[in-house]
Amino acid sequence: MSKIYVLVLLLGVLLSGCSKNENTLTRAEKNAGWELLFDGKTLQGWRDYNGTQLTGPWEVEAGTIKAEGQGSDASGYIVTDKQYENFILTWDWKISKGGNSGMLYHVVEGSQFPVPYVTGPEYQLIDDVNFPEPLEEWQKCGADYAMYLPDKSKLKVKPAGQWNNSKIIFDNGHVEYWMNGVKTLEFEAWSDEWFAKKNNGKWKNDPEYGLSPSGVICLQDHGYPAWFRNIKIKKLPSRKDTVTLFNGHDLKNWIIYGTEKWYVQNNLLVCESGPDKGYGYLATKQYFRDFDLSVDFKQISNGNSGVFFRSTIDGTKISGWQVEVAPKGDDTGGVYESYGRGWLHQIPDEEENILKPGDWNTMRIRVVGPEVKTWLNGHEMTHLSDSLIERGNGRIALQIHDGGGIKVLWKNLILKRL
Numbered sequence: 001m002s003k004i005y006v007l008v009l010l011l012g013v014l015l016s017g018c019s020k021n022e023n024t025l026t027r028a029e030k031n032a033g034w035e036l037l038f039d040g041k042t043l044q045g046w047r048d049y050n051g052t053q054l055t056g057p058w059e060v061e062a063g064t065i066k067a068e069g070q071g072s073d074a075s076g077y078i079v080t081d082k083q084y085e086n087f088i089l090t091w092d093w094k095i096s097k098g099g100n101s102g103m104l105y106h107v108v109e110g111s112q113f114p115v116p117y118v119t120g121p122e123y124q125l126i127d128d129v130n131f132p133e134p135l136e137e138w139q140k141c142g143a144d145y146a147m148y149l150p151d152k153s154k155l156k157v158k159p160a161g162q163w164n165n166s167k168i169i170f171d172n173g174h175v176e177y178w179m180n181g182v183k184t185l186e187f188e189a190w191s192d193e194w195f196a197k198k199n200n201g202k203w204k205n206d207p208e209y210g211l212s213p214s215g216v217i218c219l220q221d222h223g224y225p226a227w228f229r230n231i232k233i234k235k236l237p238s239r240k241d242t243v244t245l246f247n248g249h250d251l252k253n254w255i256i257y258g259t260e261k262w263y264v265q266n267n268l269l270v271c272e273s274g275p276d277k278g279y280g281y282l283a284t285k286q287y288f289r290d291f292d293l294s295v296d297f298k299q300i301s302n303g304n305s306g307v308f309f310r311s312t313i314d315g316t317k318i319s320g321w322q323v324e325v326a327p328k329g330d331d332t333g334g335v336y337e338s339y340g341r342g343w344l345h346q347i348p349d350e351e352e353n354i355l356k357p358g359d360w361n362t363m364r365i366r367v368v369g370p371e372v373k374t375w376l377n378g379h380e381m382t383h384l385s386d387s388l389i390e391r392g393n394g395r396i397a398l399q400i401h402d403g404g405g406i407k408v409l410w411k412n413l414i415l416k417r418l
Contacts, residue, residue, distance in 0.1 A: 022063050022229055029232070037080060037217065037231040038065055049077035049116050049218060050109050057221055064227040067101060071221030077116050078219050079107060083393075085214035085289075086236035090167040092229045097160045098130040099224030102145065105168060106215035108208065108393045112312060112319050116218045118206045121147065121189075123168055123177055125226065127160040138202075142166075142179050146202035147194075147210075150177065150184035165230075172239045173213075190286055207255075208312050212287045212393050213238075238417070245284060245293075245396070245413040257281040258316040260400040269398075269410040271305060277404030279316045281308070283397035290418040293365045293396065298409040299357060303327050304401035305408045309367055310392035311338070320394050323365050323374050323382075325408065326401075328355050333363065333374045333381030337388075345382045354379045368418055 023040030037045060040063045047054050057070035058078050070076065095101055107120030122145035128135060141157050142150040157179060158164050167178035177185035188194060189210065203209040219228060248267040256262050260280025261272040271282065295307065304326050311320025322336045331347045332355045354376050355361060364375040370390035374382040400406050
């Protein structure tokens with residue numbers, strides 16, 4: 001065997017050993033908890049946004065997920081079957097000349113949300129150089145779309161048609177965006193600064209934007225071909241702390257919906273019907289998904305109220321689930337769905353005496369995945385498991401029912417994240 005042949009053979013071995021195996025996990029990655037979101041061969045694990053199956057315009061092409069370029073602002077989104085909360089997400093991507101796409105996360109699904117970007121933040125992927133229309137800075141590649149801008153001195157994006165690598169780290173509200181191995185953007189979700197940007201920019205009329213701490217991952221076909229591969233995610237631990245939702249002094253971290261009255265008096269939270277005698281809600285700014293909540297309430301008059309969970313609000317239209325707080329005989333501790341199915345569980349007549357009208361009562365609500373349990377004054381009232389609740393995401397909200405004449409006092413709203 002000649003020396004030249006041996007050298008050529010060794011070179012071939014070395015080159016083959018250096019070749020990258022796309023859409024795979026190394027043993028070290030598997031041991032570290034990484035998960036592949038694309039196997040390189042099928043679109044298993046992906047489906048239409050707000051759908052149950054995948055109908056396009058996406059396909060597998062040469063080991064990539066390809067957006068065919070048939071989507072629009074209103075369509076062309078695919079999402080993961082699973083929801084993710086805290087994570088490191090990394091992926092390779094390339095885009096067509098003049099192309100536009102994006103990677104969204106913490107997307108909430110539901111009929112009230114026709115498109116994913118009204119809930120989920122977006123890592124913008126776009127060909128700034130060749131895009132056919134002028135772009136604002138917040139629309140350019142690497143931005144947290146319409147919110148935060150990357151450091152341009154650190155942002156190095158390869159031209160259209162070439163592969164880039166991006167990374168998102170979401171760690172209990174601390175967020176980092178990376179491009180081609182360099183951190184380009186960092187911010188704190190749900191900080192005062194974050195809410196100021198949300199409430200005074202593009203999202204001021206989208207009340208649920210960016211609030212969810214969990215949701216599906218979403219890819220966007222925005223009318224241009226784009227390619228994705230090596231999509232990998234590693235879950236990070238979630239904060240398991242206790243939150244005092246009401247501070248006894250003011251309504252900080254709450255939002256009033258409607259014209260009914262919400263105020264603080266003698267360190268108590270008061271809800272009271274106003275002159276419009278309509279529905280009203282006091283909702284947390286943030287979402288809470290899995291939790292154990294304890295709250296004390298006293299019904300001064302009428303008492304038709306409730307505690308909503310995993311709920312979203314538009315004006316005074318609420319979508320979600322309610323633990324009933326109502327006059328005696330009206331199912332306090334039961335669970336009602338505000339759209340579609342109505343009552344999921346009502347209280348037997350023999351348990352209605354557990355409520356203490358005109359006195360302080362304690363309601364405990366535990367929500368984990370599909371399972372809901374409620375207790376009133378230490379007695380279990382509801383225990384159910386529901387697949388739609390499992391998919392739900394949203395705020396906690398207190399309700400004033402319509403009809404007028406309602407006044408309820410609240411205190412000791414203590415929530416433990418699970």
